[in-house]
Amino acid sequence: MEIKISVNVNGKDYVREVEPRTLLVHFLRDTLRLTGTHIGCDTSSCGACTIHVDGVAVKSCTMLAVQADGCTVTTIEGLAQGAELHPLQEGFKECHGLQCGFCTPGMIMTAADLLAKNPSPSESEIRHGLEGNFCRCTGYHNIVKAVQYAAEKMSNEVSA
Amino acid sequence: MSNKYIGKAVKRVEDKRFITGKGKYTDDMILPGQTYAYIIRSPYAHAKVNSIDISHALSAEGVVAVFTGDDIAQSGINGVPAGWQVNFKNGDIMKEPPHPLLVGTGSTVKHVGDAVAVVIAESKEIAADAAEMVEIDYEVFDAVVNPADAVKEGAPLVHEAAPNNIAFDWEIGNPKAEVDEAIANSHHVTSLEFVNQRMIPNPIEPRSAIGLYEPSTDRYTLYTSTQNPHLIRLLMCAFVLGIPEHKVRVVGPDVGGGFGSKIFHYTEEALVTWCSKQIERPVKWTSERSEAFITDAHGRDHVTHAEMGFDKEGNVTALRIKTFANLGAYLSTFAPAVPTYLHGTLLQGLYTTPKIHLDMTCAFTHTNAVDAYRGAGRPEATYLLERLMDLAAHEMGIDPVELRMKNFIPPFDGVNQPGYQTQVALQYDSGNYQEVLKRGVAMLGYEEFRKAQAEAAQSNKLLGVGFSTYVEACGIAPSAVVGALGARAGLYEVGQVRVQPTGKVSVYTGAHSHGQGHETTFAQVVADKLGIPLEDVEIHHGDTETVAFGMGTYGSRSLAVGGSAIVKSLEKIIEKGAKIAAHKLEANVDDLTFADGKYTVNGTDKSVAFGDIALTAYIPHNYPAGLEPGLDFSSFYDPANFTYPFGCHIAVVEVDKETGKVSLKRFIAVDDVGNVINPMIVDGQIHGGLAQGIGQALLEGAIFDENGQLINGSYMDYCMPRADDLPMFELDRTETPCPHNPLGVKGAGEAGCIGSTPAVVNAVLDALWSGGFGHVKDILMPTTPERVWRAMNS
Numbered sequence: 001m002e003i004k005i006s007v008n009v010n011g012k013d014y015v016r017e018v019e020p021r022t023l024l025v026h027f028l029r030d031t032l033r034l035t036g037t038h039i040g041c042d043t044s045s046c047g048a049c050t051i052h053v054d055g056v057a058v059k060s061c062t063m064l065a066v067q068a069d070g071c072t073v074t075t076i077e078g079l080a081q082g083a084e085l086h087p088l089q090e091g092f093k094e095c096h097g098l099q100c101g102f103c104t105p106g107m108i109m110t111a112a113d114l115l116a117k118n119p120s121p122s123e124s125e126i127r128h129g130l131e132g133n134f135c136r137c138t139g140y141h142n143i144v145k146a147v148q149y150a151a152e153k154m155s156n157e158v159s160a
Numbered sequence: 161m162s163n164k165y166i167g168k169a170v171k172r173v174e175d176k177r178f179i180t181g182k183g184k185y186t187d188d189m190i191l192p193g194q195t196y197a198y199i200i201r202s203p204y205a206h207a208k209v210n211s212i213d214i215s216h217a218l219s220a221e222g223v224v225a226v227f228t229g230d231d232i233a234q235s236g237i238n239g240v241p242a243g244w245q246v247n248f249k250n251g252d253i254m255k256e257p258p259h260p261l262l263v264g265t266g267s268t269v270k271h272v273g274d275a276v277a278v279v280i281a282e283s284k285e286i287a288a289d290a291a292e293m294v295e296i297d298y299e300v301f302d303a304v305v306n307p308a309d310a311v312k313e314g315a316p317l318v319h320e321a322a323p324n325n326i327a328f329d330w331e332i333g334n335p336k337a338e339v340d341e342a343i344a345n346s347h348h349v350t351s352l353e354f355v356n357q358r359m360i361p362n363p364i365e366p367r368s369a370i371g372l373y374e375p376s377t378d379r380y381t382l383y384t385s386t387q388n389p390h391l392i393r394l395l396m397c398a399f400v401l402g403i404p405e406h407k408v409r410v411v412g413p414d415v416g417g418g419f420g421s422k423i424f425h426y427t428e429e430a431l432v433t434w435c436s437k438q439i440e441r442p443v444k445w446t447s448e449r450s451e452a453f454i455t456d457a458h459g460r461d462h463v464t465h466a467e468m469g470f471d472k473e474g475n476v477t478a479l480r481i482k483t484f485a486n487l488g489a490y491l492s493t494f495a496p497a498v499p500t501y502l503h504g505t506l507l508q509g510l511y512t513t514p515k516i517h518l519d520m521t522c523a524f525t526h527t528n529a530v531d532a533y534r535g536a537g538r539p540e541a542t543y544l545l546e547r548l549m550d551l552a553a554h555e556m557g558i559d560p561v562e563l564r565m566k567n568f569i570p571p572f573d574g575v576n577q578p579g580y581q582t583q584v585a586l587q588y589d590s591g592n593y594q595e596v597l598k599r600g601v602a603m604l605g606y607e608e609f610r611k612a613q614a615e616a617a618q619s620n621k622l623l624g625v626g627f628s629t630y631v632e633a634c635g636i637a638p639s640a641v642v643g644a645l646g647a648r649a650g651l652y653e654v655g656q657v658r659v660q661p662t663g664k665v666s667v668y669t670g671a672h673s674h675g676q677g678h679e680t681t682f683a684q685v686v687a688d689k690l691g692i693p694l695e696d697v698e699i700h701h702g703d704t705e706t707v708a709f710g711m712g713t714y715g716s717r718s719l720a721v722g723g724s725a726i727v728k729s730l731e732k733i734i735e736k737g738a739k740i741a742a743h744k745l746e747a748n749v750d751d752l753t754f755a756d757g758k759y760t761v762n763g764t765d766k767s768v769a770f771g772d773i774a775l776t777a778y779i780p781h782n783y784p785a786g787l788e789p790g791l792d793f794s795s796f797y798d799p800a801n802f803t804y805p806f807g808c809h810i811a812v813v814e815v816d817k818e819t820g821k822v823s824l825k826r827f828i829a830v831d832d833v834g835n836v837i838n839p840m841i842v843d844g845q846i847h848g849g850l851a852q853g854i855g856q857a858l859l860e861g862a863i864f865d866e867n868g869q870l871i872n873g874s875y876m877d878y879c880m881p882r883a884d885d886l887p888m889f890e891l892d893r894t895e896t897p898c899p900h901n902p903l904g905v906k907g908a909g910e911a912g913c914i915g916s917t918p919a920v921v922n923a924v925l926d927a928l929w930s931g932g933f934g935h936v937k938d939i940l941m942p943t944t945p946e947r948v949w950r951a952m953n954s
Contacts, residue, residue, distance in 0.1 A: 029188075030190070033190075035185075035187075037181070038365070040366065040416075041449035041874070041875045043449065045875030046449075046875055076179075077182075085179065089179040092179050093175040093179055096172065096844045098175060098179065100364070100417040100674050101175075101414065101416065102365040127883040127886075130882075130884075131882040133882075135364070135883075136419065136851075137417055137675045138844060138847055138851075139851030140851065140882075140883040140886055141888055141889050143883065
C-alpha cells in the first residue's frame with residue numbers, strides 16, 4: 001500500500017506515492033534523487049542526513065516520508081541562493097572545513113540551524129551545537145572555524 | 161622559477177561539489193536495471209553451517225536470485241587472498257586460508273558477520289525482507305577473540321590449517337641473545353605490559369559496491385568505495401574471479417573517507433561482480449553501519465610486553481619486546497605487513513638504542529579482519545616507545561624531555577650527513593628531532609606548566625602533561641625492498657601528464673583522493689612547474705579506464721610517490737617542449753631556459769610561451785625533424801627509499817580526582833613532513849590524524865565478548881570523538897626536505913595519528929603521578945573515567 005504525500009523540497013512542490021515505511025532520507029535520495037543528503041549510520045547518531053523541515057534541523061533518517069506530508073524541506077542542494085553560496089558553504093571552503101565531504105552537507109545544515117538560533121555562538125557553543133554530527137576527517141578544528149567565519153559574515157550582512 | 165602556488169594555502173578546487181551536495185559517491189548511483197543485494201551474515205563467531213534453505217526467499221515477489229557459498233564454490237572461486245606474504249621464523253610460508261565470498265554448507269563461519277548467502281531483489285527493502293525467509297541451521301562452537309589467548313593450547317581453532325591459531329611468527333632486530341644480555345646488564349629496566357586496543361576506522365561513508373556485467377561486450381564495471389581501484393582490479397581478476405583484466409573497469413568515485421579501511425579488496429566487491437554476471441543486471445550492495453562494524457577491517461589489537469634498559473646516565477641500552485597481534489579470522493590484503501614490516505621496523509624510534517629485538521606472534525581469532533588503520537603498525541610502535549620513555553623518566557627521576565634529548569639521534573639531512581641506519585632494517589632519510597621537541601616545549605611553556613601543575617596537585621583537578629616524539633616510515637615504498645619483504649605487488653606510482661593542444665593540462669594519477677585534496681595539491685605542483693594558471697590543470701584519478709595504472713592511496717604516499725611520478729612526466733614534457741622551442745626560436749636547446757611558462761634564449765629577450773609549444777606539438781607543420789608530435793608523457797616512479805616524517809606531540813590534560821574524568825585541555829603538535837605544497841591541507845591532515853589518535857587514547861575501542869560478539873558495534877556504542885571532545889589544536893612545523901624525491905616531500909596523512917595517542921596517555925599518568933599516585937604504571941586505553949578512577953583507588 002502506497003500513500004500519497006505532497007512536500008515542498010528546495011522550493012519545488014512534489015506529489016509522490018511512498019511506502020509507509022519509507023524514511024524521509026530514502027525518499028530524498030532514491031525518489032527525488034537528491035543525493036547530497038547522506039546516510040552514515042543506522043542509529044541516528046552521525047548527522048550526515050541532516051536537513052531542514054519547516055526551518056528546523058532534522059536528521060532525515062528519524063522521520064518517515066509520510067510525516068513530511070505538507071512540509072517544507074530544505075536540503076544541501078537548496079541552501080545556496082542561485083550561484084551565491086550560503087555563508088556556511090563559503091566558510092567551509094575558505095577554512096578547509098571539509099576533506100572527504102561526506103559529513104559536510106549534514107554538518108552545514110546543522111550549523112545553519114545553530115546560527116539561526118544563536119547568531120554569534122562561542123567556540124564551546126559551536127562545539128556543543130555540532131555534537132550530533134560526526135566528522136572523521138577534520139578533527140572539527142576547521143569546522144569550528146568555518147562556522148565562526150559564517151557567523152561573522154552573516155552578522156556583517158545583517159548590520160550592513 | 162618562482163612558485164605561484166607551491167607552498168601556498170590554495171583553497172581546494174574539489175570543495176564546490178561537496179558543499180553543494182553534488183559529490184558523487186558510490187551509493188549515490190542508480191544504474192539502469194539495477195538490483196540490490198542483501199548479504200546474510202552469521203550471527204555467530206564460530207559455527208558450522210549445517211544447512212541453508214533458500215526456497216521461500218526465492219519465491220518471494222521481487223526477488224531476482226539467491227546465492228549461497230555452494231554456488232560460488234561451483235564456479236571454482238576459492239576466495240580473496242592476502243597481498244603480502246610473511247614467512248615464519250623457520251622459513252615456512254604463513255598460513256593463508258582463503259577468505260570465501262560466502263561460507264558454504266558444511267563449512268564453518270569464522271566471525272560474526274561472515275557472509276553466508278546473498279539475496280538479490282528489485283529493491284533493498286525486498287531483499288532485506290526476503291533475507292528473513294532464508295533458513296540457516298548453525299551448530300555453534302566456542303570462540304576465541306584475544307590474540308594472546310588464541311595461541312594457547314586448547315584454544316578454539318579458527319582454521320584447521322593453522323595449528324594454535326598462529327598465522328606466522330616473526331622477529332626483527334639484533335640477535336635475541338645479545339639483547340637479553342644488554343637488558344640483563346642494564347642499570348635500570350623499565351617494563352610494561354599493555355594492550356594497544358582494537359580500533360574501528362569508521363569512515364563516515366559506509367562501503368558500497370556496484371557490479372555491472374554487460375553481456376553484449378563481455379565487459380565488467382565495478383564501482384566501489386575504494387582507496388585503490390587498480391589493485392582491486394588486479395586482485396579480483398587474477399586471484400579471485402579469474403576474469404580477464406582488460407575486460408574489467410574499476411571506478412573509485414568520490415569516497416567518503418578511508419583511513420586504511422578502504423585499501424583492501426573485500427569479498428563484497430567480488431561478490432557483486434560475480435552476481436552481476438549471473439543475473440546479467442547491475443547489483444548494488446551498500447553496507448549498513450552496523451554491518452560495517454562487523455565487516456570492515458579493524459586496526460591495532462596488540463598485546464605487548466616491552467622492556468627498555470638504561471645505563472646510569474639514562475642512555476637507552478636495549479629494547480626487548482614480545483607482542484601478540486590479532487589478525488582476525490582471515491588475512492586481509494595488507495594484514496601480514498602491518499604488525500611486521502610496518503611496525504617492527506619502526507622500533508628504533510628517534511633514539512640511538514643499540515640493541516633491539518621484537519618477537520611477534522600473529523594470531524587468527526574469531527573476529528573480523530585486522531589490517532591497516534591510519535598509521536598501520538607505526539602508531540603501535542610509537543605508543544610502545546613513548547609510553548616507555550615517559551614511564552622510564554618517572555621511574556628514574558629524570559625529566560621526560562631531558563631523557564629524550566639525551567637519547568635522540570643527532571640531526572642529519574641525508575645530503576651532507578648520511579641517512580641513519582637503524583637496528584631494524586630501515587635507513588632514515590633525514591631528521592632533526594631535537595628541533596621539534598624544542599619548539600613543542602617552548603609552545604607549552606614548560607616551566608609555567610610545572611608550576612601550575614604543582615598548584616593543581618593540591619586540588620581535585622589534577623593537571624598532567626604527556627610527551628610523544630615519533631618518526632615514521634611512509635611514502636611507501638621501493639618495490640624491490642617491499643618485494644624482498646613479502647609484498648606481492650610493486651609500490652611505485654603512475655603519473656601521466658597530457659598537455660592538450662590549447663595548453664590546458666589533464667593529469668592522470670594512480671593515487672586516489674578520498675579527502676586528501678589531490679585535485680588541488682597536485683594541480684599546484686603542475687601549474688608551477690609549467691608556469692600556467694591553476695585553472696588550466698585538472699587532476700583525474702580513481703578510474704582504471706582513464707588512469708594507466710596505480711597503486712592507490714595509503715601509507716601517506718600520494719604526494720611523495722604519486723606526486724613524484726607527475727614531476728617525472730613534467731620533466732619529460734619540459735624537455736620535449738625545449739626541442740620544439742629551439743626549433744621555433746632557431747636556437748640551440750642548450751641555450752634555452754624554461755621558467756614562468758616560457759622558453760627563453762639565454763641572454764636575449766627571445767622567448768616562446770608554453771601554450772605555443774603545446775599548439776605546435778599538435779599542429780606540427782613547422783617542426784623539428786624526427787620528433788614525434790604530441791605532448792603527453794607517463795611515468796612510473798619507484799621511490800628510492802621510504803620517507804621519514806617526524807614530530808613532537810604534547811598533551812595537557814585535567815583529571816578529575818573524584819570522577820576519573822579526563823579533559824583534554826591543550827594539544828600541541830610540531831610535525832615535520834618535509835617540504836609542504838599546501839600548508840592548509842597539511843594542517844587539515846594533521847588535525848584529522850590527531851583526532852583519531854586522541855580518540856584511541858580517550859574514547860574508542862572495539863569490545864568483543866567471549867563469544868565473539870562485538871558489543872559496541874554501533875555509533876550509539878562505539879565512542880568516536882565529537883566536536884565537544886576536542887580542543888583547538890596548536891600546530892607548528894619544521895621542514896626538513898626528503899633528500900631522495902624531486903619535491904622533497906615526506907607525507908602528512910598519518911603523522912597526527914602516529915604521535916598523538918601516547919602523548920595523551922602519558923599526560924593522564926603524569927596527572928596521576930603529580931597527585932600522589934606514583935605507583936600507577938598503566939591505564940588501559942581508552943582511559944575512561946572508570947579506569948582512571950580505579951587506577952587512583954586501587
